[in-house]
Protein backbone atom coordinates (compact mmCIF):
# COMPACT_ATOMS: atom_id res chain seq x y z
CA UNK A 1 0.00 0.00 0.00
CA UNK A 2 0.93 3.68 0.05
CA UNK A 3 3.12 5.08 2.85
CA UNK A 4 1.20 6.85 5.62
CA UNK A 5 2.13 10.33 4.36
CA UNK A 6 0.48 9.46 1.00
CA UNK A 7 -2.48 7.46 2.27
CA UNK A 8 -4.99 9.54 0.32
CA UNK A 9 -3.89 7.75 -2.87
CA UNK A 10 -6.18 4.81 -3.66
CA UNK A 11 -4.85 1.26 -3.84
CA UNK A 12 -6.47 -1.20 -6.27
CA UNK A 13 -8.79 -2.52 -3.56
CA UNK A 14 -9.75 1.01 -2.50
CA UNK A 15 -10.33 2.01 -6.15
CA UNK A 16 -12.71 -0.91 -6.71
CA UNK A 17 -14.48 -0.02 -3.45
CA UNK A 18 -14.93 3.58 -4.64
CA UNK A 19 -16.58 2.38 -7.85
CA UNK A 20 -18.86 0.03 -5.92
CA UNK A 21 -19.79 2.89 -3.58
CA UNK A 22 -20.61 5.22 -6.50
CA UNK A 23 -22.78 2.55 -8.12
CA UNK A 24 -24.54 1.82 -4.82
CA UNK A 25 -25.16 5.46 -3.91
CA UNK A 26 -26.25 6.47 -7.44
CA UNK A 27 -27.84 3.30 -8.82
CA UNK A 28 -29.79 5.32 -11.40
CA UNK A 29 -26.65 7.08 -12.70
CA UNK A 30 -23.70 4.73 -12.25
CA UNK A 31 -23.15 1.06 -13.02
CA UNK A 32 -19.93 -0.92 -12.64
CA UNK A 33 -18.93 -3.66 -15.05
CA UNK A 34 -15.71 -5.30 -16.21
CA UNK A 35 -13.64 -4.92 -19.36
CA UNK A 36 -11.65 -8.07 -18.53
CA UNK A 37 -8.77 -9.32 -16.38
CA UNK A 38 -5.11 -8.39 -15.94
CA UNK A 39 -2.12 -10.71 -16.38
CA UNK A 40 -2.28 -11.63 -12.69
CA UNK A 41 -6.04 -12.12 -12.80
CA UNK A 42 -7.30 -8.86 -11.33
CA UNK A 43 -10.60 -7.56 -12.64
CA UNK A 44 -10.28 -4.35 -14.69
CA UNK A 45 -13.44 -2.40 -13.79
CA UNK A 46 -15.25 0.24 -15.83
CA UNK A 47 -17.92 2.58 -14.47
CA UNK A 48 -20.67 3.85 -16.79
CA UNK A 49 -22.19 7.20 -15.79
CA UNK A 50 -25.44 8.37 -17.42
CA UNK A 51 -29.15 8.84 -16.74
CA UNK A 52 -31.09 5.62 -17.28
CA UNK A 53 -27.70 3.99 -16.84
CA UNK A 54 -28.95 0.43 -17.43
CA UNK A 55 -30.28 1.51 -20.85
CA UNK A 56 -28.01 1.87 -23.88
CA UNK A 57 -29.37 5.20 -25.05
CA UNK A 58 -28.55 6.84 -28.36
CA UNK A 59 -26.26 9.48 -26.80
CA UNK A 60 -22.64 10.38 -27.54
CA UNK A 61 -20.26 8.25 -25.47
CA UNK A 62 -16.98 9.46 -23.95
CA UNK A 63 -14.19 7.28 -22.49
CA UNK A 64 -11.61 8.14 -19.81
CA UNK A 65 -8.74 5.72 -19.17
CA UNK A 66 -6.18 6.04 -16.38
CA UNK A 67 -3.05 4.31 -15.00
CA UNK A 68 -1.77 2.52 -18.12
CA UNK A 69 1.59 3.24 -16.49
CA UNK A 70 1.86 1.74 -13.02
CA UNK A 71 3.71 4.54 -11.16
CA UNK A 72 1.40 7.27 -12.50
CA UNK A 73 -0.92 7.02 -9.50
CA UNK A 74 -2.21 10.62 -9.75
CA UNK A 75 -4.08 9.49 -12.89
CA UNK A 76 -6.12 6.96 -10.91
CA UNK A 77 -7.12 9.88 -8.68
CA UNK A 78 -8.07 11.84 -11.80
CA UNK A 79 -10.46 9.12 -12.96
CA UNK A 80 -11.94 8.77 -9.46
CA UNK A 81 -12.41 12.56 -9.36
CA UNK A 82 -14.40 12.38 -12.63
CA UNK A 83 -16.52 9.60 -11.08
CA UNK A 84 -17.17 11.65 -7.93
CA UNK A 85 -17.90 14.90 -9.78
CA UNK A 86 -20.35 13.42 -12.31
CA UNK A 87 -22.25 11.35 -9.74
CA UNK A 88 -22.29 13.45 -6.56
CA UNK A 89 -22.52 16.64 -8.62
CA UNK A 90 -25.62 15.53 -10.52
CA UNK A 91 -28.09 16.78 -7.93
CA UNK A 92 -26.38 20.14 -7.31
CA UNK A 93 -24.83 21.29 -10.59
CA UNK A 94 -27.13 21.80 -13.63
CA UNK A 95 -24.15 21.73 -16.03
CA UNK A 96 -23.12 18.35 -14.66
CA UNK A 97 -26.68 17.04 -14.87
CA UNK A 98 -26.93 18.22 -18.47
CA UNK A 99 -23.83 16.21 -19.44
CA UNK A 100 -24.91 13.11 -17.54
CA UNK A 101 -28.38 13.28 -19.09
CA UNK A 102 -27.16 13.70 -22.68
CA UNK A 103 -23.99 11.58 -22.78
CA UNK A 104 -22.80 8.18 -21.67
CA UNK A 105 -19.51 8.42 -19.80
CA UNK A 106 -17.15 5.44 -19.35
CA UNK A 107 -14.35 5.60 -16.75
CA UNK A 108 -11.54 3.03 -16.34
CA UNK A 109 -9.52 4.21 -13.32
CA UNK A 110 -6.89 1.43 -13.42
CA UNK A 111 -5.94 -0.07 -16.79
CA UNK A 112 -2.84 -1.66 -15.22
CA UNK A 113 -3.85 -2.91 -11.74
CA UNK A 114 -1.00 -5.44 -11.42
CA UNK A 115 1.63 -2.79 -12.10
CA UNK A 116 -0.03 -0.32 -9.77
CA UNK A 117 -0.14 -2.86 -6.93
CA UNK A 118 3.46 -3.91 -7.56
CA UNK A 119 4.71 -0.33 -7.54
CA UNK A 120 3.56 0.23 -3.94
CA UNK A 121 4.07 -3.32 -2.58
CA UNK A 122 7.65 -2.77 -1.45
CA UNK A 123 9.28 -0.66 1.28
CA UNK A 124 8.95 2.46 -0.85
CA UNK A 125 7.93 3.30 -4.38
CA UNK A 126 9.46 1.07 -7.06
CA UNK A 127 9.22 3.44 -10.04
CA UNK A 128 7.50 0.67 -12.02
CA UNK A 129 6.00 1.55 -15.43
CA UNK A 130 4.98 -1.58 -17.31
CA UNK A 131 2.51 -4.39 -16.66
CA UNK A 132 3.38 -7.56 -14.71
CA UNK A 133 3.44 -10.20 -17.46
CA UNK A 134 6.40 -12.60 -17.12
CA UNK A 135 8.07 -10.35 -19.71
CA UNK A 136 6.63 -6.94 -18.77
CA UNK A 137 5.07 -4.88 -21.57
CA UNK A 138 4.79 -1.10 -21.88
CA UNK A 139 1.03 -0.96 -22.44
CA UNK A 140 1.31 2.38 -24.26
CA UNK A 141 3.44 0.76 -26.99
CA UNK A 142 1.29 -2.38 -27.34
CA UNK A 143 -1.67 -0.97 -29.27
CA UNK A 144 -2.21 -2.28 -32.77
CA UNK A 145 -2.02 0.75 -35.05
CA UNK A 146 1.45 1.08 -36.65
CA UNK A 147 2.74 -1.14 -33.87
CA UNK A 148 6.56 -1.12 -33.80
CA UNK A 149 6.69 0.72 -37.12
CA UNK A 150 8.93 3.64 -36.48
CA UNK A 151 11.48 3.47 -33.68
CA UNK A 152 8.97 4.78 -31.16
CA UNK A 153 9.19 1.72 -28.92
CA UNK A 154 11.63 -1.06 -28.09
CA UNK A 155 11.84 -4.74 -29.07
CA UNK A 156 14.17 -5.37 -26.14
CA UNK A 157 12.25 -7.30 -23.47
CA UNK A 158 14.29 -5.52 -20.82
CA UNK A 159 13.49 -2.02 -22.09
CA UNK A 160 11.00 0.22 -20.28
CA UNK A 161 9.26 0.85 -23.64
CA UNK A 162 9.12 -2.83 -24.64
CA UNK A 163 6.23 -3.13 -27.11
CA UNK A 164 5.51 -6.80 -26.38
CA UNK A 165 5.87 -9.73 -28.84
CA UNK A 166 2.79 -8.69 -30.85
CA UNK A 167 0.10 -6.02 -30.97
CA UNK A 168 -2.37 -6.45 -28.11
CA UNK A 169 -0.26 -9.24 -26.60
CA UNK A 170 -0.96 -7.75 -23.16
CA UNK A 171 -4.26 -8.77 -21.52
CA UNK A 172 -4.83 -5.20 -20.39
CA UNK A 173 -4.64 -3.57 -23.84
CA UNK A 174 -6.66 -6.37 -25.42
CA UNK A 175 -9.36 -5.89 -22.75
CA UNK A 176 -9.72 -2.19 -23.54
CA UNK A 177 -9.59 -2.98 -27.28
CA UNK A 178 -12.43 -5.51 -26.91
CA UNK A 179 -14.47 -3.04 -24.87
CA UNK A 180 -13.96 -0.29 -27.47
CA UNK A 181 -14.77 -2.68 -30.32
CA UNK A 182 -17.97 -3.63 -28.48
CA UNK A 183 -19.12 -0.01 -28.63
CA UNK A 184 -19.59 -0.29 -32.39
CA UNK A 185 -23.40 -0.54 -32.70
CA UNK A 186 -24.95 -0.91 -36.12
CA UNK A 187 -21.61 -0.15 -37.71
CA UNK A 188 -21.22 3.09 -35.78
CA UNK A 189 -18.63 3.61 -33.00
CA UNK A 190 -20.61 5.17 -30.16
CA UNK A 191 -17.55 6.60 -28.36
CA UNK A 192 -16.78 10.02 -29.82
CA UNK A 193 -13.96 11.24 -27.59
CA UNK A 194 -11.35 9.90 -25.17
CA UNK A 195 -8.65 11.05 -22.78
CA UNK A 196 -5.87 8.75 -21.57
CA UNK A 197 -4.34 10.24 -18.40
CA UNK A 198 -0.63 9.99 -17.66
CA UNK A 199 1.93 11.80 -15.54
CA UNK A 200 3.94 13.96 -15.78
CA UNK A 201 4.93 17.17 -17.70
CA UNK A 202 1.63 19.06 -17.92
CA UNK A 203 0.87 18.44 -21.60
CA UNK A 204 -2.19 17.93 -23.81
CA UNK A 205 -1.19 15.56 -26.62
CA UNK A 206 -2.99 14.49 -29.77
CA UNK A 207 -2.15 11.95 -32.53
CA UNK A 208 -0.36 10.82 -34.47
CA UNK A 209 2.55 9.74 -32.33
CA UNK A 210 4.11 7.41 -34.89
CA UNK A 211 4.96 10.18 -37.38
CA UNK A 212 6.13 13.75 -37.01
CA UNK A 213 3.93 14.73 -39.95
CA UNK A 214 0.73 16.52 -39.03
CA UNK A 215 -1.19 14.75 -41.79
CA UNK A 216 -0.85 11.10 -42.75
CA UNK A 217 -3.18 8.32 -43.94
CA UNK A 218 -6.30 8.62 -41.82
CA UNK A 219 -5.51 12.17 -40.63
CA UNK A 220 -6.50 14.99 -42.99
CA UNK A 221 -5.53 18.61 -42.40
CA UNK A 222 -9.10 19.35 -41.31
CA UNK A 223 -9.04 16.48 -38.81
CA UNK A 224 -5.64 17.58 -37.49
CA UNK A 225 -6.92 21.15 -37.14
CA UNK A 226 -9.89 19.92 -35.10
CA UNK A 227 -7.56 18.00 -32.76
CA UNK A 228 -5.38 21.09 -32.39
CA UNK A 229 -8.33 23.44 -31.80
CA UNK A 230 -9.85 21.27 -29.08
CA UNK A 231 -6.43 20.40 -27.61
CA UNK A 232 -5.52 24.07 -27.38
CA UNK A 233 -8.88 24.93 -25.78
CA UNK A 234 -8.39 22.25 -23.14
CA UNK A 235 -4.80 23.34 -22.50
CA UNK A 236 -5.92 26.97 -22.13
CA UNK A 237 -8.20 25.82 -19.31
CA UNK A 238 -5.61 23.84 -17.29
CA UNK A 239 -2.36 25.61 -18.19
CA UNK A 240 -0.82 22.52 -19.81
CA UNK A 241 1.15 22.78 -23.08
CA UNK A 242 -0.74 21.58 -26.18
CA UNK A 243 1.10 19.71 -28.94
CA UNK A 244 1.04 16.75 -31.29
CA UNK A 245 2.46 13.87 -29.30
CA UNK A 246 5.30 13.27 -31.78
CA UNK A 247 6.50 16.86 -31.16
CA UNK A 248 7.51 15.43 -27.77
CA UNK A 249 9.02 12.24 -29.18
CA UNK A 250 7.92 9.61 -31.69
CA UNK A 251 5.93 6.74 -30.17
CA UNK A 252 4.43 3.79 -31.97
CA UNK A 253 1.70 1.56 -30.62
CA UNK A 254 0.15 4.24 -28.40
CA UNK A 255 -3.49 4.18 -27.39
CA UNK A 256 -4.29 7.48 -29.11
CA UNK A 257 -3.12 6.41 -32.57
CA UNK A 258 -5.25 3.25 -32.35
CA UNK A 259 -8.36 4.96 -30.95
CA UNK A 260 -8.24 7.53 -33.76
CA UNK A 261 -7.14 5.41 -36.72
CA UNK A 262 -9.19 2.34 -35.86
CA UNK A 263 -12.34 3.98 -34.53
CA UNK A 264 -12.25 7.70 -35.39
CA UNK A 265 -12.34 8.53 -31.67
CA UNK A 266 -11.07 12.02 -30.79
CA UNK A 267 -8.35 10.65 -28.50
CA UNK A 268 -5.98 12.74 -26.37
CA UNK A 269 -3.31 12.09 -23.77
CA UNK A 270 -3.07 14.39 -20.75
CA UNK A 271 0.28 14.42 -18.95
CA UNK A 272 -0.61 15.74 -15.52
CA UNK A 273 1.30 17.55 -12.75
CA UNK A 274 4.17 18.22 -12.13
CA UNK A 275 5.57 20.17 -15.07
CA UNK A 276 9.08 18.80 -14.61
CA UNK A 277 11.28 16.77 -12.27
CA UNK A 278 13.03 13.45 -11.93
CA UNK A 279 11.63 10.15 -10.68
CA UNK A 280 10.04 12.04 -7.76
CA UNK A 281 7.76 13.69 -10.33
CA UNK A 282 5.77 10.45 -10.45
CA UNK A 283 5.11 10.71 -6.69
CA UNK A 284 3.68 14.13 -5.81
CA UNK A 285 2.49 14.31 -2.19
CA UNK A 286 -1.15 13.39 -1.66
CA UNK A 287 -1.82 16.99 -0.61
CA UNK A 288 -1.88 17.96 -4.31
CA UNK A 289 -4.52 15.40 -5.38
CA UNK A 290 -7.59 17.60 -4.99
CA UNK A 291 -6.01 20.64 -6.66
CA UNK A 292 -4.40 18.77 -9.56
CA UNK A 293 -7.48 16.67 -10.38
CA UNK A 294 -9.89 19.63 -10.18
CA UNK A 295 -7.47 21.51 -12.46
CA UNK A 296 -8.85 19.37 -15.33
CA UNK A 297 -12.57 19.94 -14.61
CA UNK A 298 -13.05 22.48 -17.38
CA UNK A 299 -11.05 20.41 -19.89
CA UNK A 300 -13.25 17.40 -19.18
CA UNK A 301 -16.33 19.58 -19.70
CA UNK A 302 -14.93 20.86 -22.99
CA UNK A 303 -14.42 17.31 -24.25
CA UNK A 304 -17.88 16.19 -23.14
CA UNK A 305 -19.47 19.16 -24.92
CA UNK A 306 -17.37 18.55 -28.03
CA UNK A 307 -18.52 14.95 -28.13
CA UNK A 308 -22.07 16.07 -28.73
CA UNK A 309 -21.23 18.79 -31.22
Ligand SMILES: NS(=O)(=O)N[C@@H](Cc1ccccc1)C(=O)O
Nearest residue numbers: 140198199200209245251254269
Ligand atom coordinates in the same frame (compact mmCIF):
# COMPACT_ATOMS: atom_id res chain seq x y z
N1 LIG B 1 3.57 8.99 -19.24
S1 LIG B 1 4.93 8.82 -20.00
O1 LIG B 1 5.99 9.41 -19.21
O2 LIG B 1 5.12 7.42 -20.29
N2 LIG B 1 4.85 9.58 -21.41
C1 LIG B 1 3.93 9.09 -22.42
C2 LIG B 1 3.79 10.18 -23.47
C3 LIG B 1 2.97 9.82 -24.66
C4 LIG B 1 1.64 9.44 -24.53
C5 LIG B 1 0.90 9.16 -25.69
C6 LIG B 1 1.48 9.23 -26.95
C7 LIG B 1 2.81 9.60 -27.05
C8 LIG B 1 3.57 9.89 -25.92
C9 LIG B 1 4.52 7.80 -23.04
O3 LIG B 1 3.72 6.86 -23.24
O4 LIG B 1 5.72 7.82 -23.36
Ligand SMILES: [Ca+2]
Nearest residue numbers: 005006286287
Ligand atom coordinates in the same frame (compact mmCIF):
# COMPACT_ATOMS: atom_id res chain seq x y z
CA1 LIG C 1 0.21 13.76 2.83
Ligand SMILES: [Ca+2]
Nearest residue numbers: 050051052057
Ligand atom coordinates in the same frame (compact mmCIF):
# COMPACT_ATOMS: atom_id res chain seq x y z
CA1 LIG D 1 -28.33 8.05 -20.71
Ligand SMILES: [Ca+2]
Nearest residue numbers: 056057058059
Ligand atom coordinates in the same frame (compact mmCIF):
# COMPACT_ATOMS: atom_id res chain seq x y z
CA1 LIG E 1 -25.19 4.54 -26.16
Ligand SMILES: [Zn+2]
Nearest residue numbers: 069072198199
Ligand atom coordinates in the same frame (compact mmCIF):
# COMPACT_ATOMS: atom_id res chain seq x y z
ZN1 LIG F 1 2.53 7.33 -18.78
